[in-house]
Amino acid sequence: MTRIRLAAKQENLEKFLKFISVLAEQNDLSPDTAMKIRLSIEEALVNILNYAYPGCNGDVEIRFRKENDTKLVLEIFDNGIPFDPLSLPKPDLTANISDRKVGGLGVFFMREMAEDVHYRREGDSNILTMIFCRH
């Protein structure tokens, strides 16, 4: 398993994403798969960095492992306030432009880009698991 743990600060976003880029290179991922992973991880991280630790400090950890050489499993751990991003309602994508909401696409992308996404709360940890298929 490969992992990275850093303070949940905006200035560390690039370091987390660099970690993802290196993983993509080391595992010889296609540009399409690498893009989907980067997009999903960035969307998840931005939520955590912005909202997980209101008024206090904490860490974020990303763990990566392969299963059967076909599945790529990424888990994001934080010890912030309990928050299940998958509990958010799906955006209405067919609304006309005046009714469409400006935001809400970040979690939608996570769901769409990953083969599977799960959330669980274990002790004082939020754990978001994203599974991607190697293409």
Added chain:
Amino acid sequence: MQFTSQKISNVTLIRIQGRIDHNTSKDFENALKPHLDECISGMNKKIIVDLNGVDFMTSAGLRALMIAAKTCDKQKAEIAVAALQPIIQEIFTISRFDLVLKIFPTVKSAFENLSVDAVGDYGNNLSS
């Protein structure tokens, strides 16, 4: 992320280069803002955003485009994006941005749709 803009006849063409992510989306908003202000003041009613040079976009980029599209819609102005890379096209498709703004395969086809007047000037601009 880098951007340039130019007025071609009655159309503003904005060219974006690079990644539009959470770190650069503010720059993207700043690239669009003066032209949206012109829409609000009535000085300009047609905007084409050339995304050919954009190879990555997160929800923050789509958020900026959504705000731009809503502004144009209110002002009865037109905004279109053109020349999307396949990976960006996929992001637009799954998020149904075809319902938010006009999407064209090339900048030329965007000009042809938005402004007959500007097509010739755009062609001259390319050859100059």
